[in-house]
Amino acid sequence: MxxxxxxxxxxxxxxxxxxxxxxxxxxxxxxxxxxxxxxxxxxxxxxxxxxxxxxxxxxxxxxxxxxxxxxxxxxxxxxxxxxxxxxxxxxxxSEVTKIPRFDTDFARATDDETRLLDYAKNCHIVILHVLAKLTAETGQYVEELLDLMQSVTWKNYDLLNPLDGRQELLLRRRLRELLVLLKGNDVWVYLTDNTKLLPESMTEVIDRSNSSMELQTIIAVGPPGEYGEDTLKVPVDNGQPRTIDPASLLT
Missing domain, CATH: 1.10.260.40 (lambda repressor-like DNA-binding domains)
Incomplete structure (x- = not known):
């Protein structure tokens, strides 16, 4: 086929x-x-x-x-x-879609350390949004969670010295512990991703031949969802405004 x-x-x-x-x-x-x-x-x-x-x-x-x-x-x-x-x-x-540079997306709550690690391993950078009131204790948990995820991104991961099995098990275990500790303090972790176009610009860049992409993992710490809701609106930076005109691609 x-x-x-x-x-x-x-x-x-x-x-x-x-x-x-x-x-x-x-x-x-x-x-x-x-x-x-x-x-x-x-x-x-x-x-x-x-x-x-x-x-x-x-x-x-x-x-x-x-x-x-x-x-x-x-x-x-x-x-x-x-x-x-x-x-x-x-x-x-035929409708033209305009995507502004600064927009919002919906991140979904997660208590799965494997998802956190997979997202972090497949991006350039992890972005954190704090959308809940944190104590000194929960703030330390969030800071450690971010540091652990940042350590395996493309910008920080040493391809010449990959994680061995034991290191990855320890990393997963600590991520799981942090998720439990945060949830026990009514702080949920929400996850999504975003593609940012570079260089940054407030006006649309028509010729994107010299543009590059920054793949981002976005985590947000926020309050528990109400009435079964498991998503949270988070800000995203698209790097450049974009216009998608499907009709123009047919000519």
Missing amino acids: KRFKLKGRHIKALRQGRERRATQKEFAHELLISERQLRKIERQDLEVGVELLDRLSTALSVPRDELVYANEHPRLVSDNTTAPSVTKQATPC
Whole structure:
């Protein structure tokens, strides 16, 4: 079956710019894939089959060819054992989406030290937002949590001296202990990620040929959710304003 290389950064921007916004977990559920696979799509330009490409196209309301790197339009390729299936084409979205430099996103509560570590290992920097009143004790827990996550980011991780199994076990254990200690003091940890475009600018940079990306993990410490709510609105810095005009990409 033919596979297509996805434009991960563009897909993430479209997801974040939807009128009906969704966290990675919610959008992954909508696509019938794991959250881990969605993170790989948005960060690593993953190659996927046409079925998932069609689900992405429908969910984001854009044509399939807008989501992939290809010299020709994506098309179904049948194998020798099954007849070609009929695929519903997504309706092109003509609405221009403007994403400001400074915006907000929803971080989701977590008590999973593995998620914290995975996010930290796949970013350049960890950003902290303190959205709850902290005591001297809980402040120390938060500071240690941030230091541990920062220690394994791309900026600080020494590829020549990777963590051995024992070191990683100790790191996971301490992260788990800190999460329990904070939650016991009615301080929840919320997690999301963000892609920041560099260099920073308050006006949109039309020519992004010299731009680069800073992958950020954002953690926020905030109050417990009420009425079953497990998300918290957090500020994000996109580095540069962005405009997404799907219609212009069809010409």
